[in-house]
Amino acid sequence: MAVPLTPMLPTPGTLPEGPGWGFEFKWDGMRTLIATADGRARMIARGGGDYASAFPDLADIADQLPEGVIDAEIIALDASARPSFSRVAKRFSNRHPPPDLVRSVPVNLMIFDLLRLGDAEVVGQPYWRRREVLDALELVGERWLVPPWHDDGAGTLAAALDAGLEGVVAKRLDSRYVAGRSRDWVKVKAVDTGDVVVGGWRTAIRSLLVGTPNAAGTLTYRGRVGSGLTDAELGRFRAELAPSDACPFDPPPPGDHARDAIWTAPVAVVEVAFSHLTRSGLMRHPRYVRARPDKTAADIDPAAMDPGASDSGPIDPRAIDPGASDSSTIAPAAIDRSSTDAIASDPDAIGSGLIEPDGDETGES
Structure with a gap:
């Protein structure tokens, strides 16, 4: 099963304007490529190591995706139901966690891209098409989901700020999946x-x-x-x-x-x-x-920086509305999208050809 050595990485920048971009929430967690086959899942971190043993509570993803490769972020929520990198670090720093650690620091998987489905690689397809196929797979479980993407950049960034999230990642709708750093993806921090x-x-x-x-x-x-x-x-x-x-x-x-x-x-x-x-x-x-x-x-208002003042409860990525329609079901007018059902049932129609990285860049996302 061919997978890129490193995931596609965003370039830091400002929020892109104009058409041709999709926007996703940025999660403060551990980036991983998950490759499933033969009833098991490998969880490949940025450095290339397999961390599946550190996350036994995510192993059942292989039941919903029998054979494929997805790009995702493993997150752990704090007491305010906000993603906390320090909490997820407690999990990935222990390759064989005791049961009490798995129970006390549960993790969730936020899935946002598809690289392979069955024998067909989809990295050569544009972002919007990969997301279309990914959404059609309906990967929803107790510990994972596929958050929607949106076409309103400013609204998505504002929603990220209100929800206490790290920011957004802007992705060109026509971008192919290229391992390594790319200007086709731009990360924008919410401040x-x-x-x-x-x-x-x-x-x-x-x-x-x-x-x-x-x-x-x-x-x-x-x-x-x-x-x-x-x-x-x-x-x-x-x-x-x-x-x-x-x-x-x-x-x-x-x-x-x-x-x-x-x-x-x-x-x-x-x-x-x-x-x-x-x-x-x-x-x-x-x-x-x-x-x-x-x-x-x-x-100065004493309550202006009350950490609990803006706590609106647990985050449900599916419920955060940036003020725009869910672009996971909207295509640019100039793009003729084929039937999602036909693609999902016929992997050979997707195309193939893994894009190799332009260089050896392995900087942080």
Whole structure:
């Protein structure tokens, strides 16, 4: 059974505009190519290793797909029913997990592409056609599903942000499946922005320690912001803000964040961008945007960064509506789509020819 050495990987970028693109949610999990044959499934990771033994709870996918190769993401949900890479890492770091680990950290499989069906390779077919065949297989189980794709990029990205997902992947509708990095797939991270108050800084690693006001009159710590902050900006804050012996955060930041910190009175406000808040209320992937001299600490809503404020319950990818029709059933007007049923029943009509990677690029997706 021929499978590519590495999966097709998206290139980081901005959200594409115009027709000719499909949009999928990006899941914060473990990428895997799953090859099924003879009643068993191999789960091939980015590095080429077979991790099937680490995920016995996904083995039954071979019953629904007796022989084929699919591209998917293995995810594990946290207590807020959001994908958590740290949780799925507990599973793939143990090739032979004890039963209690399988029970306590269950995983789910989000399937989004088809490379082979029976003896026919479909990697040479355009993305929309591969998805058409994949959807026709109706791969739905207790631990896996095929999330829909959409044609509204902005709406899909907004839905990803609202749901606390990592972002979206834009895919050219006419793109073939090419192992390795490709500009035909573009990953776009969902980001949120907010205003926070500076409570200190660290010079050694050029970062601000920031938080939001709380009912006790102190700051709730939200994280260390260094990305996007220039030496000149940090120098300006150091010149304008007076050092203080008192830590304005309650509780204080973790030890590794507070090491060598210089505290200051909570008066300066800055705007930051971040992907989402962790369960403990810390910003993930924070980035400095700009100073907000037009605002004071009193202008900041204490509930603006409540990690539970936007929790709308468990994620059901099939129920997230980006404001557009489900494009898994919509084709571009210029493309003549053949009958899905005919394709699924006659693999020889699909075509063949695995696309080899243009180079040896194996960077992270």
